[in-house]
């Protein structure tokens with residue numbers, strides 16, 4: 001989509017930015033229920049974007065944390081795309097909570113894979129390792145498949161936690177970068193060689209291509225504009241990661257969370273601007289930002 005101002009400032013919204021199908025499905029499930037009943041709980045923010053959360057709140061969605069969830073009885077609760085550990089389903093059963101399960105199918109497949117691997121290898125003390133962000137909802141759901149035993153690795157240095165005398169199986173959180181995952185794999189191999197360990201090391205690239213494919217796209221998009229407004233919520237780790245890539249491709253990239261953060265016109269040498277965002281950024285928000293850029297530069 002292109003919008004032109006009188007100053008002939010061109011603004012393009014990246015058509016590949018915005019919600020991934022996991023988030024779209026979760027939001028559609030919430031909207032459907034809200035249309036029918038006008039009320040629904042969601043365990044955790046349905047998407048890491050406060051403006052979209054507020055929009056759904058106005059329709060009747062109430063966000064609860066795990067503590068609030070455990071106090072509910074007989075209510076209907078949506079589980080978002082990130083997925084949940086088995087303990088959440090146990091609480092729902094105990095408290096007669098009916099669950100609308102919007103766990104993304106890609107995450108669900110990964111949860112099952114990790115659970116199967118845990119069941120098959122627990123007898124030989126294989127270390128199940130997850131490359132991901134500690135405490136992230138998806139990672140908590142994955143660790144829950146191993147009765148809390150999986151080791152979470154955020155960076156190569158964290159590999160100090162592993163015992164290189166025991167077998168290792170590595171998975172990744174779906175939203176991590178492929179480069180980061182490759183670095184972890186290489187470092188594990190390096191340490192195995194260094195210690196001369198006769199252990200089995202298996203790894204599974206479980207990174208979601210909805211996210212991974214955005215990296216090359218967003219780099220190309222950022223480099224063909226004079227400046228970039230990257231729109232995402234502060235809490236979005238995917239947003240931070242994609243923004244870093246924009247910044248590398250175009251130093252004139254700015255991270256914003258909403259249109260009103262744009263308070264000044266662009267310098268005269270800037271003839272075109274690109275608007276892009278994370279998998280948690282709503283299209284309507286990027287459109288608002290594009291409209292604001294046009295308005296400010298008229």
Ligand code: SF4
Pocket residue numbers: 020021022023081082104105106107174175208209210211279
């Ligand atoms: S990023 Fe991929 S795995 Fe995660 S919710 Fe979106 S589609 Fe599903």
